[in-house]
Amino acid sequence: MATVRIWSDAEAEADAHVKAVFDDIRATRKTDFVNNVWRALANQPAVLESTWAQVKQVMTRPGALDPVTREMIYMAVSIANGCEYCVHSHTAGARAKGMTDEMLGELLAIVGLAAQTNALVTALQVPVDPEFKA
Amino acid sequence: MATVRIWSDAEAEADAHVKAVFDDIRATRKTDFVNNVWRALANQPAVLESTWAQVKQVMTRPGALDPVTREMIYMAVSIANGCEYCVHSHTAGARAKGMTDEMLGELLAIVGLAAQTNALVTALQVPVDPEFKA
Amino acid sequence: MATVRIWSDAEAEADAHVKAVFDDIRATRKTDFVNNVWRALANQPAVLESTWAQVKQVMTRPGALDPVTREMIYMAVSIANGCEYCVHSHTAGARAKGMTDEMLGELLAIVGLAAQTNALVTALQVPVDPEFKA
Amino acid sequence: MATVRIWSDAEAEADAHVKAVFDDIRATRKTDFVNNVWRALANQPAVLESTWAQVKQVMTRPGALDPVTREMIYMAVSIANGCEYCVHSHTAGARAKGMTDEMLGELLAIVGLAAQTNALVTALQVPVDPEFKA
Amino acid sequence: MATVRIWSDAEAEADAHVKAVFDDIRATRKTDFVNNVWRALANQPAVLESTWAQVKQVMTRPGALDPVTREMIYMAVSIANGCEYCVHSHTAGARAKGMTDEMLGELLAIVGLAAQTNALVTALQVPVDPEFKA
Amino acid sequence: MATVRIWSDAEAEADAHVKAVFDDIRATRKTDFVNNVWRALANQPAVLESTWAQVKQVMTRPGALDPVTREMIYMAVSIANGCEYCVHSHTAGARAKGMTDEMLGELLAIVGLAAQTNALVTALQVPVDPEFKA
Missing domain, CATH: 1.20.1290.10 (AhpD-like)
Structure with missing residues (x-):
């Protein structure tokens, strides 16, 4: 069990900051699957954005x-x-x-x-x- | 500082078990340099032999x-x-x-x-x- | 699952050492809730007493x-x-x-x-x- | 001893990317002192910039x-x-x-x-x- | 849940390398019980053999x-x-x-x-x- | 190097709380040698006393x-x-x-x-x- 709420797709759609990150995760990875770490970090949009920016940079850039x-x-x-x-x-x-x-x-x-x-x-x-x- | 003695080349030459491992390290790595971890492990020949056997197997085998x-x-x-x-x-x-x-x-x-x-x-x-x- | 038994309230009531610690936890925290770490430590009364004494001292003293x-x-x-x-x-x-x-x-x-x-x-x-x- | 070179002020002055980060560290902290972690990270400008950006954001923003x-x-x-x-x-x-x-x-x-x-x-x-x- | 398959006894019986290790575990420990770590390592027979050889040596030799x-x-x-x-x-x-x-x-x-x-x-x-x- | 002062014997003699702990360490261990961890903890007498009390209890009691x-x-x-x-x-x-x-x-x-x-x-x-x- 998590110490925070795990966001559903519906909840993420309703929050502009979270939706933008989830959309970019899906576009970057070419899959509809967004795994739980992002759904947990969604409770803290600033940490979510900063963490995804780093993961995208470090793991996907040539x-x-x-x-x-x-x-x-x-x-x-x-x-x-x-x-x-x-x-x-x-x-x-x-x-x-x-x-x-x-x-x-x-x-x-x-x-x-x-x-x-x-x-x-x-x-x-x-x-x-x-x-x-x- | 180490908790055990760091063996010199002269000390290693005088012990058959330790000498055999040091010789194999030098032959395998094609260098005369034997670094300190082996000179520290030399105090415990069984651990020295077992550790080197694993390092050789895991790190040098194709x-x-x-x-x-x-x-x-x-x-x-x-x-x-x-x-x-x-x-x-x-x-x-x-x-x-x-x-x-x-x-x-x-x-x-x-x-x-x-x-x-x-x-x-x-x-x-x-x-x-x-x-x-x- | 724990490696030891998790003590129930009834079991704690029946042991003078454990009961004294549980009573003090409840009085200090002003709640009836005693969480599982204390119910696990109850198997080792000396460790239970020493640990609670430290937690009480470090976390609740002004x-x-x-x-x-x-x-x-x-x-x-x-x-x-x-x-x-x-x-x-x-x-x-x-x-x-x-x-x-x-x-x-x-x-x-x-x-x-x-x-x-x-x-x-x-x-x-x-x-x-x-x-x-x- | 470090596994990389520790950059002097003169070396940092000669590299535009590193100089920019060192200047911002000094301006943000209101001191001329730049401690060794930044002088070590200077060998990897991308990691230097990303790390300082996070430290500045997390540690100094109200x-x-x-x-x-x-x-x-x-x-x-x-x-x-x-x-x-x-x-x-x-x-x-x-x-x-x-x-x-x-x-x-x-x-x-x-x-x-x-x-x-x-x-x-x-x-x-x-x-x-x-x-x-x- | 494991990141690899946990081998059943039937699967282990059908693989000569794995069967040999499981047989030796049972003979050495004088029990039919083979715990899950060996059933997980069975996916990598070389790691299974090397790990069991060390455990047997270090834990059971006088x-x-x-x-x-x-x-x-x-x-x-x-x-x-x-x-x-x-x-x-x-x-x-x-x-x-x-x-x-x-x-x-x-x-x-x-x-x-x-x-x-x-x-x-x-x-x-x-x-x-x-x-x-x- | 330590992040705190390492107390000398003269400094310890001049502080009643620290002196009492150092005296008990010497009496318990039957040696005049007081190692540096106690000389570092001396800056925080409450932590010094509590830590020594536990070490004495756990390590020397039959x-x-x-x-x-x-x-x-x-x-x-x-x-x-x-x-x-x-x-x-x-x-x-x-x-x-x-x-x-x-x-x-x-x-x-x-x-x-x-x-x-x-x-x-x-x-x-x-x-x-x-x-x-x-």
Whole structure:
């Protein structure tokens, strides 16, 4: 259950600020599906607008990283932060953009290994090698 | 400062188990440089062997993800976990495998955005959309 | 589902240690409602007593911070730690003590921004400015 | 040590994008001091601009929360996320905006208590009370 | 809900790699019960095999720490990392290996206290005493 | 560097509240060494007193868990939370109470494995088995 109201399409249609964001999400993603994070953020239109503007900019603008790599990095952070919703939405997003089972298997192996070595390094308080200096 | 001794090359040469791992690190990576995490783990040969075996398997074996993508995912987890040493070693690793400044800029934007939306989703306790179900 | 039994009012009434804490919670908060965290901690009376003593001291004693500010700081930590129950209970608590929708919107913006900049700073390993020294 | 170059004032002056942001930071904060996070982000002008735009909007625009409360919430998140630089910069920021020793003492008590009860609640997997539903 | 399919016994029987791991889990633990984490990992046989090999090695091989102490340390990490499934599985595991209510109460007190003092130390950025150097 | 002043013995002697706590630390631990966390907390006498009272109660009172097990659980949480100072102080504490190199090696293996499986379980969102219900 959410701590705020999850907006229906009818409620979003009746609010000009929210409608504008939902319309842009649908146009950008070429789908009628607007997932719950936007319906929850609709309670705070300024946060909704700012968050969508960033997601649109960071995740859809052409650049050096392809879409599936971007989603896999997003997944990795969401897993490390333990965010259930985010793991689901970005796993679905990565699959929609081409993540195969083989790629998922390698992602899982890296994320698990990184968690393990992060813990070992923290436990031993390993000093940074001078060779790593920028 | 570390909580354990950081092994010198001379100390590693004198221990058969540790020497074997250090030799394999050097042969696999085609460099004489053995970074401090291995010199710290040398105090616990069983953990050293098991950790290196996994790193070698997960990070160097051919697969669906290229080496720079693997290092960038490792970086993303290390940042999310707040591991100083790991951020340094995997940023250096990603650069050595071809991460450009443009790619780093996009990685930073994704990692920052993911941290932000992870926090917002957790704050609002957004329910998982049924559309995301496997 | 909990890993321990959630105590009913009848069970709490039958245990002198638990009854004393529940009575004090009700008297202090001027409500008959005792939420589940106390019903779970009831399995460990020493932890129950110590935890309630701290919550009562820290959250209800007069001081420099007003009650709604205290709850909003508690919310911020609970969000950062990803504790679902705690997010719910302290969002409800902050609302009961006067948090408006506008205040919640600003809290969300700060918590999201802090998560983002925390990640960027960790990614870049920014050195502490000497000007910040105590 | 940082993973990127920390820009000097001379370097920032020579780059139009970076200079514009540094000028706005100085004008907005009414001080010549530009702290290291901006000098590190200068390597990625797009991330620098986007991050400063958000910090300016969220932390300096008039609203329901006063400046010291905003900084204390930022501090609480930074502590929970274990970000050394951020703890320093936002503790200094909160003090500059009026946080007294008494307020700091109460903040510490809340942040410590929240960390403790977050852990207990997670350990016991306490179910959310229906009374907390939005 | 999982992001992947949870394998039934019939599905596991039909895959030689998965069947071999499930058979070894049952033989090692002397029970027919194979819990869901293995049924989820079955989608990625390489990760399944590697993870089970480590769990078997670390948790069941004779050593300096007895089985219940190992499970309590596993619980402590799982609580700190906020992993719901892991808290449940390792609480059940610790109980099966002899954790009493008194031991659980002491574990809870330590885990809560550690979370609190970790937060306080981070808030104050306490410098490491030279006496702690290895 | 700390965000607050680290009190010297002379400063502590001059403050009745702080002196009383430092005296009790020395008497309880049978050593003249008072480590920095207490010297930092001295700036906030109420937090100092409350924190020491809990540490004394949880870590030194006789119970079901022996002193070295208590310190190892404290270490595990401190590692998972990424608290540098805490990792150092509780590693030193565990060694002082009898943790051998063999025990440390097993602790490291468990903490690393737990971090890894916590991440995998979170990535796959494994549903809790009904068999684990309390």
